[in-house]
Amino acid sequence: MLDTLIQGLLLGGLYALFALGLSLMFGVMRLTNIAHGDFIVLAGFAGVLVAGALGGQAWPAALLVIPIAFGLGWLLQRHLLNRTYGRDPLPSLVVTFGLSIVVQNALLEFLSADPRSLPTGGLSTASFALGQTQVGVLPLAIFCVALGCTAALQWLFARTAVGRAFRAVSDDRSIAELMGLDSMRVYALATAVAFALIALAGVLQAMRTTVAPTDGPQLLIYAFEAVIIGGMGSFWGTLIGALVLGVVQQIGFRFDPGWGIWFGHLVFLAMLVVRPQGLFPKTR
Amino acid sequence: MAAAPNLQERPAPAAVIATHGLTASYGDAQALFGIDFQLGENEVVAIIGANGAGKSTFLKCLTGLVPARRESIELHGERIGGLAPNAIVKRGVAMVPEGRRLFPSLSVEENLLMGAFARRPGPWSLERLYALFPILKEKRHHPGTALSGGQQQMVAIGRALMSNPQVLLCDELSLGLAPIVIKEIYDALPAIVAEGMSVVVVEQDVAVAQRVSSRVYCFQEGRVSLVGPSDALSREQISLAYFGV
Numbered sequence: 001m002l003d004t005l006i007q008g009l010l011l012g013g014l015y016a017l018f019a020l021g022l023s024l025m026f027g028v029m030r031l032t033n034i035a036h037g038d039f040i041v042l043a044g045f046a047g048v049l050v051a052g053a054l055g056g057q058a059w060p061a062a063l064l065v066i067p068i069a070f071g072l073g074w075l076l077q078r079h080l081l082n083r084t085y086g087r088d089p090l091p092s093l094v095v096t097f098g099l100s101i102v103v104q105n106a107l108l109e110f111l112s113a114d115p116r117s118l119p120t121g122g123l124s125t126a127s128f129a130l131g132q133t134q135v136g137v138l139p140l141a142i143f144c145v146a147l148g149c150t151a152a153l154q155w156l157f158a159r160t161a162v163g164r165a166f167r168a169v170s171d172d173r174s175i176a177e178l179m180g181l182d183s184m185r186v187y188a189l190a191t192a193v194a195f196a197l198i199a200l201a202g203v204l205q206a207m208r209t210t211v212a213p214t215d216g217p218q219l220l221i222y223a224f225e226a227v228i229i230g231g232m233g234s235f236w237g238t239l240i241g242a243l244v245l246g247v248v249q250q251i252g253f254r255f256d257p258g259w260g261i262w263f264g265h266l267v268f269l270a271m272l273v274v275r276p277q278g279l280f281p282k283t284r
Numbered sequence: 285m286a287a288a289p290n291l292q293e294r295p296a297p298a299a300v301i302a303t304h305g306l307t308a309s310y311g312d313a314q315a316l317f318g319i320d321f322q323l324g325e326n327e328v329v330a331i332i333g334a335n336g337a338g339k340s341t342f343l344k345c346l347t348g349l350v351p352a353r354r355e356s357i358e359l360h361g362e363r364i365g366g367l368a369p370n371a372i373v374k375r376g377v378a379m380v381p382e383g384r385r386l387f388p389s390l391s392v393e394e395n396l397l398m399g400a401f402a403r404r405p406g407p408w409s410l411e412r413l414y415a416l417f418p419i420l421k422e423k424r425h426h427p428g429t430a431l432s433g434g435q436q437q438m439v440a441i442g443r444a445l446m447s448n449p450q451v452l453l454c455d456e457l458s459l460g461l462a463p464i465v466i467k468e469i470y471d472a473l474p475a476i477v478a479e480g481m482s483v484v485v486v487e488q489d490v491a492v493a494q495r496v497s498s499r500v501y502c503f504q505e506g507r508v509s510l511v512g513p514s515d516a517l518s519r520e521q522i523s524l525a526y527f528g529v
Contacts, residue, residue, distance in 0.1 A: 161397075167389040168398050174349055175385045177369040178378075180402030180447065282389075 003133040004250050012246025013143030016239045017201035018219055019226035021194035023238040028170045028190040031092050035100035038216030042103050043069055043202025048116045058118045062203040066196050073195025078188040107213035115210035142204050150239045225268040231278025300325055300482045306356045308345050315341040317506045328483045330493035333503035339486045340382050343453045347379045348372040373402045378449035382456045384440040386428035393424040395439050399446030406448025407479050413442040416472055434465035452483045470496050504528050
């Protein structure tokens with residue numbers, strides 16, 4: 001049982017990285033990015049390609065992909081997604097759905113459907129013993145990165161001028177503009193940060209397992225479930241939601257290899273029925 | 285309709301804000317039908333009128349929240365009609381919005397700091413605001429919306445002052461407040477004006493409007509129905525201009 005719990009928490013750490021970017025974009029802009037999972041996959045592939053070009057090293061590739069993703073996210077929001085902003089949620093859903101199709105098919109076209117992974121030189125198989133359990137070094141590292149990112153995002157939002165701007169603009173955009181904010185640039189910055197997190201999640205996923213062009217929608221669902229279970233508006237809530245999802249899935253895997261994901265969906269459904277605002281919603 | 289009676293005996297001081305034939309619409313519904321307005325240096329001008337007369341719309345045009353033709357609004361002679369709100373606040377026009385509109389996710393102090401985003405040079409700072417409204421210092425870490433109506437109004441005013449504007453637009457400061465609180469709020473106005481600020485006060489309470497201002501405009505159905513010195517207008521004149529009956 002302890003083994004299941006630990007493995008579940010470590011898995012949840014990765015899900016948290018998937019979910020934080022989604023939580024950020026929805027929190028600041030009420031924008032649901034249907035292509036979220038596909039961009040994670042894209043980042044994973046970018047990591048694989050860059051690592052290949054650099055002679056096989058995973059970590060420099062990871063460090064390169066993240067700032068590129070930051071810039072890509074900024075440009076994407078500024079020049080495309082900002083145009084979908086408005087009271088109607090449909091344009092942003094349609095546009096990001098289109099992006100999802102474009103990204104998946106571009107990857108299929110240029111890279112084939114084979115799953116790829118980032119070689120980590122043994123790190124992905126290294127583990128140490130914790131009592132009766134074997135704890136993987138890479139999953140533990142991912143868990144720590146997820147904790148760090150959650151804390152960093154929380155700090156950014158609560159203690160910095162940028163975070164204040166994010167909160168103000170999501171509370172009341174026209175009054176925020178009355179204070180001198182350029183909401184379009186604030187949104188661009190928010191998406192840039194979200195994409196940096198997406199890139200981090202993508203390269204770590206590629207290190208931990210594999211990425212394939214059609215993986216995107218599944219990753220989006222994990223991220224989405226984590227955000228909903230945890231409650232919207234709080235990054236610690238998103239982390240908790242991701243950990244819950246990871247543990248529940250792991251419990252399901254113990255019963256039957258085919259049941260893991262399904263248990264996650266069941267808990268997600270139960271949460272929607274029993275407590276739709278999630279475990280730790282931020283009241284507005 | 286006859287031209288608005290202009291009862292000014294002396295010419296208005298040099299205009300900080302001037303509007304010429306300002307029109308505004310919300311979609312197909314026209315709200316303003318050609319407003320001529322002047323705000324002088326260091327003046328306090330009041331705008332009164334019934335609900336729907338176009339007072340708030342007028343302020344929204346001045347701050348860029350509602351589009352207007354470029355040449356219809358001038359700030360120190362510069363044409364600012366239709367500019368984005370963040371461009372206008374950088375030029376020194378700040379608004380205290382109707383209904384306060386504080387940011388619920390931000391504390392009192394953070395709401396005030398948001399006002400300083402435009403960062404113009406000037407005398408107003410957190411310390412000065414806390415000196416003007418001491419209760420805010422006490423509650424500065426509370427969420428903005430956890431305060432009483434009067435205290436929220438102080439935060440909204442402070443937030444506007446933090447950008448060190450040259451023009452302060454106040455939209456219905458007395459909305460939903462008890463008379464004693466309204467008095468407390470408006471008692472702070474002289475300290476604000478003493479720094480050289482020019483102020484427009486939109487009010488439904490005519491007595492308050494006359495008391496705090498030197499000139500009054502009356503709006504009726506999107507037009508100026510009366511303009512004159514606050515102390516020289518009689519109740520009959522105002523009634524006529526207010527209700528149009």
